[in-house]
Amino acid sequence: MKPESQSARARAVSRRIAAARPLATTAMHERVDLLKSRGESVIDFSIAISHFPAPAVVREAVRAALDExxxxxxxxxxxxxxxxxxxxxxxxxxxxxxxxxxxxxxxxxxxxxxxxxxxxxxxxxxxxxxxxxxxxxxxxxxxxxxxxxxxxxxxxxxxxxxxxxxxxxxxxxxxxxxxxxxxxxxxxxxxxxxxxxxxxxxxxxxxxxxxxxxxxxxxxxxxxxxxxxxxxxxxxxxxxxxxxxxxxxxxxxxxxxxxxxxxxxxxxxxxxxxxxxxxxxxxxxAIGAVPELLADYRARRDLVVDLFAPVPWIALPAPASGPYLWGDVTALTLDTVAFAETLIEEYGVAIMPGEALGCPGFIRIGYIADDEATLRRGVAAIIALGDRLAAGGPSR
CATH class of the missing domain: 3.40.640.10 (Type I PLP-dependent aspartate aminotransferase-like (Major domain))
Structure with missing residues (x-):
């Protein structure tokens, strides 16, 4: 083997990892963090980050452990x-x-x-x-x-x-x-x-x-x-x-x-x-369920589902569980990667395109972060972009 080939091999990553890519979910969230660090205003629906604090009993247990x-x-x-x-x-x-x-x-x-x-x-x-x-x-x-x-x-x-x-x-x-x-x-x-x-x-x-x-x-x-x-x-x-x-x-x-x-x-x-x-x-x-958290999420779920209900280009049912909403936008577009890119670049709202979860033509919305006013603004931005595309406007 030539010395330069040995050097190139030493600089290369293994074949096991060469084809791997960062998870789309974490990559989008990191992108949001970067934009925020630059002073840009971004609403992040790409991942579920609760606006609730960790339960008090958890924080108290950790504080007690720190005194040991x-x-x-x-x-x-x-x-x-x-x-x-x-x-x-x-x-x-x-x-x-x-x-x-x-x-x-x-x-x-x-x-x-x-x-x-x-x-x-x-x-x-x-x-x-x-x-x-x-x-x-x-x-x-x-x-x-x-x-x-x-x-x-x-x-x-x-x-x-x-x-x-x-x-x-x-x-x-x-x-x-x-x-x-x-x-x-x-x-x-x-x-x-x-x-x-x-x-x-x-x-x-x-x-x-x-x-x-x-x-x-x-x-x-x-x-x-x-x-x-x-x-x-x-x-x-x-x-x-x-x-x-x-x-x-x-x-x-x-x-x-x-x-x-x-x-x-x-x-x-x-x-x-x-x-x-x-x-x-x-x-x-040891807690079991957290009733106040569950009640808050249910109310937010119902709010967002109601906001999207009159919109003709999306089907967004109320899920039986979880911190996400799964919207079918195939009536509007199958290219939800492009939809998500336009949404974050022009409207300052991040969502997860369905391609990342194996289903083009769908979008995933994490609805549990921030306050209700921010939630409403983010949903309004998604509707505005979708309406623009449905009317024949440019996607980018």
Whole structure:
């Protein structure tokens, strides 16, 4: 090898990462932050950032921990007391027969997702993701060298839909769903469980929005006697249910053999989640739901849905859960990347184009940030741009 080739190789990134790109969701949010740092006024609907503070009991628990003389390392999977209490939460609230050995504390849901998918698959395995999807599902699968099959999520999931799916190592289910707000029924989850057993397919269930239910009831797929045998890993996050986006507090519940493997992966990367984050997670997940937060979000959801109701070029139903609204603008355009670019450049409003979630012609609106007046201004800007395009005006 020539010296210059060796030098070029030393400067190059690995083939594993060369094709990776920043998540569209985080990239748009970072763009908003950059514009704001320059003094520009931007309304950010691209991501869900609550205007609520973290619960008082969480902040009080962390303040008390800071008064302790030591914040020692904990076991990689989390402090034993935390894991035991999270397992108790799973038994009481989710109906999952979990023990401490089934629980691992993580830095948010993304780390839980990465580690679960890492230990459940080998490069080249197939993972099924239903679209629209949280972008991290696909990005994580790509990083791990997996073959991703995207399928359109049905309004009602049944045996016929599942029967048509290809053979796969893992199915990823998001319940409640980001961005549509779908909440799976017990009957739908039973169909999934039966299919998983028949196909010998494992499952990752993202239940990060379990406490943000407006209509219906949340059921956990792993609330079945054979969840370990079937192979179900469930991930949780405090970010949205407890307005703790920056705390990075999450955990996973998985068969004990997978938790041990996740610990082996996490150990050389981050070791344990920071002690203060564990304290925050302990306090947060003991709360249950936060009624005042849920009532506020429901009112905001209804407000935005009502504001869009007279607009002919968008179909925007009221979701049954979650901090997002999912709008169908195919009557206006399929190129929602261009729509989003024009909106942020000319109107100072950021949204997430559906392409980032696998569905051109849709837009995702995070409606829980800022005050009501700002929310109304942002919605008015989206309507103004859409009306301009519907009247034949330029997109850029």
């Amino acid at each position: 003389p030591l914040l020692p390392y904990t076991a990689v999977g989390g402090a034993p007391g935390l894991r035991s209490r999270l397992a108790a939460k799973l038994r009481a609230e989710n109906g999952i027969a979990a023990e401490a050995r089934h629980v691992i504390a993580t830095n948010g849901a993304k780390q839980a997702l990465y580690q679960a998918l890492y230990v459940m698959t080998d490069p080249g395995d197939t993972v099924i993701v239903m679209r629209p999807h949280w972008p991290a599902y696909v990005a994580t699968a790509q990083l791990l060298g997996l073959h991703t099959v995207l399928v359109d999520q049905p309004d009602v999931l049944d045996a016929a839909f599942l029967h048509a799916l290809p053979q796969a190592a893992v199915l990823i289910v998001n319940n409640p769903h980001n961005p549509t707000g779908k909440v799976y029924t017990a009957a739908e989850l039973e169909c999934i469980r039966a299919w998983l057993r028949a196909r010998s397919t494992a499952c990752i269930v993202d239940e990060s929005y379990e406490k943000l239910i407006f209509e219906g009831a949340h059921h956990s797929l792993a609330a079945c006697p054979d969840w370990e045998e079937v192979g179900i890993a469930t991930i949780y996050s405090a970010s949205q249910s407890y307005a703790m986006m920056g705390w990075r507090a999450g955990f996973a519940c998985a068969p004990a053999r997978w938790v041990k493997a996740m610990e082996a992966l996490q150990g050389p990367i981050t070791a344990a989640v920071p002690a203060l984050t564990q304290v925050a997670a302990d306090a947060a997940f």
